[in-house]
Amino acid sequence: MYYSKLFGKTNKSKPADADSANARLLLQGGFVSQMAAGLYTYLPLGLRVLDKIKQIVREEMNAIDGQEISIPMLSPKEPWVATGRWDTIDVLFKLEGAGNKEYALQCTAEDLITPLVKEQTTSYKDFPLTLYQIQDKFRNEPRAKSGLLRGREFSMKDLYSFHLDQEGFAEYYERSKEAYLKVYRRCGLDAMVVKASGGDFTERFSHEFQVATEAGEDTVYVDKQTGEAYNKEIVDEVDLENTEKYTITKAIEVGNIFPLETRFSKAIGLQVQGADGQMKEVIMGSYGIGPSRVMGSIVEIHHDEAGIIWPESVAPFYAHIVPVNWEDESQKSVAEQLYLALQAKGVEVLLDDRVKRPGEKFADADLLGMPYRITVGRRAVEGFVELRPRKTGEIEELTVTEVIARLS
Amino acid sequence: MYYSKLFGKTNKSKPADADSANARLLLQGGFVSQMAAGLYTYLPLGLRVLDKIKQIVREEMNAIDGQEISIPMLSPKEPWVATGRWDTIDVLFKLEGAGNKEYALQCTAEDLITPLVKEQTTSYKDFPLTLYQIQDKFRNEPRAKSGLLRGREFSMKDLYSFHLDQEGFAEYYERSKEAYLKVYRRCGLDAMVVKASGGDFTERFSHEFQVATEAGEDTVYVDKQTGEAYNKEIVDEVDLENTEKYTITKAIEVGNIFPLETRFSKAIGLQVQGADGQMKEVIMGSYGIGPSRVMGSIVEIHHDEAGIIWPESVAPFYAHIVPVNWEDESQKSVAEQLYLALQAKGVEVLLDDRVKRPGEKFADADLLGMPYRITVGRRAVEGFVELRPRKTGEIEELTVTEVIARLS
Missing domain, CATH: 3.30.930.10 (Bira Bifunctional Protein; Domain 2)
Structure with missing residues (x-):
């Protein structure tokens, strides 16, 4: 979605x-x-x-x-x-x-x-x-x-x-x-x-x-x-x-x-x-x-304090893709590629396609509480994104392929 | 069921x-x-x-x-x-x-x-x-x-x-x-x-x-x-x-x-x-x-006159297995074998396990209207059963393997 x-x-x-x-x-x-x-x-x-x-x-x-x-x-x-x-x-x-x-x-x-x-x-x-x-x-x-x-x-x-x-x-x-x-x-x-x-x-x-x-x-x-x-x-x-x-x-x-x-x-x-x-x-x-x-x-x-932390079994979506800048072509393209690839594997995905400040988008992702946030930022152009479990908040940098393998 | x-x-x-x-x-x-x-x-x-x-x-x-x-x-x-x-x-x-x-x-x-x-x-x-x-x-x-x-x-x-x-x-x-x-x-x-x-x-x-x-x-x-x-x-x-x-x-x-x-x-x-x-x-x-x-x-x-004829898409069960005589060991065994095999293939099956006259069981199957009735009778012992689409009523004698292939 x-x-x-x-x-x-x-x-x-x-x-x-x-x-x-x-x-x-x-x-x-x-x-x-x-x-x-x-x-x-x-x-x-x-x-x-x-x-x-x-x-x-x-x-x-x-x-x-x-x-x-x-x-x-x-x-x-x-x-x-x-x-x-x-x-x-x-x-x-x-x-x-x-x-x-x-x-x-x-x-x-x-x-x-x-x-x-x-x-x-x-x-x-x-x-x-x-x-x-x-x-x-x-x-x-x-x-x-x-x-x-x-x-x-x-x-x-x-x-x-x-x-x-x-x-x-x-x-x-x-x-x-x-x-x-x-x-x-x-x-x-x-x-x-x-x-x-x-x-x-x-x-x-x-x-x-x-x-x-x-x-x-x-x-x-x-x-x-x-x-x-x-x-x-x-x-x-x-x-x-x-x-x-x-x-x-x-x-x-x-x-x-x-x-x-x-x-x-x-x-x-x-x-x-x-x-x-x-x-x-x-x-x-x-x-x-x-x-x-x-x-x-x-x-x-x-x-x-920041919001909900849904257990995976009842989360409305499993992954929440947050492109830092939706107007950046390579970020947009990597985000959409991830979105389609994860959905093809049966993963429920939400994609934040709004043109908003990153801080606002991150705050919303925390409030909504999907188990995994995938941040698509500057290094998207080199094929890297960040995976962040809502529960721990610990960010890990991974390739697109690794993220797909991890979440599906 | x-x-x-x-x-x-x-x-x-x-x-x-x-x-x-x-x-x-x-x-x-x-x-x-x-x-x-x-x-x-x-x-x-x-x-x-x-x-x-x-x-x-x-x-x-x-x-x-x-x-x-x-x-x-x-x-x-x-x-x-x-x-x-x-x-x-x-x-x-x-x-x-x-x-x-x-x-x-x-x-x-x-x-x-x-x-x-x-x-x-x-x-x-x-x-x-x-x-x-x-x-x-x-x-x-x-x-x-x-x-x-x-x-x-x-x-x-x-x-x-x-x-x-x-x-x-x-x-x-x-x-x-x-x-x-x-x-x-x-x-x-x-x-x-x-x-x-x-x-x-x-x-x-x-x-x-x-x-x-x-x-x-x-x-x-x-x-x-x-x-x-x-x-x-x-x-x-x-x-x-x-x-x-x-x-x-x-x-x-x-x-x-x-x-x-x-x-x-x-x-x-x-x-x-x-x-x-x-x-x-x-x-x-x-x-x-x-x-x-x-x-x-x-x-x-x-x-x-005899009952409902459910379209396959909305039928409560796809197949209705009717053993003519539930007290006959070979009929019971073939019926249960079919039941498990069809369910394993994802087919929704109802099994009439009642000790009743065959006429009464057939009348009930017609009334309930599942798309396919599988009659398990005397020839069950030789591995044959009858397949009867509710819509046409045309009975076909098939082997157990053939019925499973046909319905799944």
Whole structure:
């Protein structure tokens, strides 16, 4: 992509109302635009990141037998009434349509997927079953904040598992933890599994995936002896100040998994006759990762004073070619040669074809945060360019051929 | 995919309330499930089709310089008020959130994208500009009907182009027609370009893409002499019964493109200083294709008494292996060998691993409509299987090696 053609440019002034590093850097870099509080438009650069995260999530959910479906985001009132949640989910957006029909916008989907599974299954042979969707969810948040971390509309992967026995559920639940940790690793995030309250559904714990950072809203207590991590909300009151026992750290929640027991299958009457002829209630789990929240978290973790430092797996482009002087014929020609050669090797490349001061172009490259900057300067005429990893900033002079070999 | 593991099975009984071939066959085949009137869940088979159509659309929009973005589906009231459409779009879903904030759900996005382009552009050098998104749209339809053809939530690709001169606009508009026709060809649809009213925005025509079928809601008049096609709505009243002059045909609209002139740029104040120093209002066009509507239309066009006949480009799987007797060891072994060999060659394969009567399995294969059925029967033990294209039904006996070579 030629940068001059790209929709969404860097902005020299810091956005006034950005309350977090991710909001500030993503707005400033032209990755997103804010339409209203908690509502962000993904510009081409930002959408490339989001799509890569979604694809990583999709691959790991497929690897644990997830089958992808898509339930309408606009849903009728009835299933939410059937589970008793029409009036209890306070962030549920409700609306009315033609013929006085009432609807809700999905903020989660247990209420919708349980009747679907009831409709589409006939035998114990249909279980265990794992379904997921990746689409936007909506929360009627009183206070949207922190950029992509707490929005009114946001991307969500929600997976639901259905089992006929506790052992099968427990085994799948552990498998999902591994899959989740793999997602985070692939996205450049070092997440810990943290015990949290199971809420109204179960006496067991639920589990959160938390990434340690001062920017986090949550507080995680890590038991120094056992290494077990707990969300502050479930730590004994007497222990709350016990820095002997716990390491206390701020963190961002980037996912959570819940044992649902039979809370929804009971409400909907999702039962199935087992091989033994007995009717069984179906045991469920739900498993959520928000790709947009993951994107915001990546920026919180991977940035410095100058801008974002994208992990290679989710970077919008892998290489950023910066000709120092676009009006210099040999620099332009070497830059374009590199651009075509790298693309031919399947490398995603951004080329800064603007006539601007080098300092401004370098600052933009740092802000945008592609893993490798290739600087094409005076020595281009002799066939030399500079390779600079965003992460280390260490510049290496290489021939054009060497750079191509290194990056492809 | 092993069919026994697939979520969403064929249904022997025809859905009672299906008012169209696409609704009936997609429900019966387990491609979709109906949550409420006009609201369909995509089950794994259906989502595979929808995603393939979206990808074809994406590739062709990228080929005409489209840059993909994603504007929140939930949008604040203000931009709709600014264009004067908050009260004039009768199918706009409206809702209220925390703090008495009012929102609308996107049914189209001129009102949202024009302010975005105003925010993100600074110079005539930023134009021409072409942006699109692929996401669900919402219409508060009094009467949802015809399966995927008229829903309350549906998939939509909406592209918008921005130009500083009429010539540039006109040229792009013609390019978009070619891109649209390419999308339909790739999806197995033979679409015609049909002149229609430009509505309130322009004195020019807009253009629809129509696929001739008795199942269509629209009526297209094709001038026998010139070959020009017109939507009935713009044909002179005196000509309406003139079968000498026109061939009259029923058709489904599968896309439309609109010259918007300066209707939205004026309302939003999207102006830019030209190279000549003069301020110019930006000329816009909008271009829509509904992937879900295309999917419904494909089924309307490509089916027979027995079921769907998917074009190869959008079929959920390319080959459907049907072992006549899954309990026969040699049939099972040949079927699994084929399954693995084809997948290794990158062919998408469905394997019917159910213990069912052959007649029932063949009927399901016809209903599901994959391009090739591979029947593994008695001669499997000698290394022979049958290849049967869904379209022709002509059975050919081949060796396993020959089938693999033929399909990969």
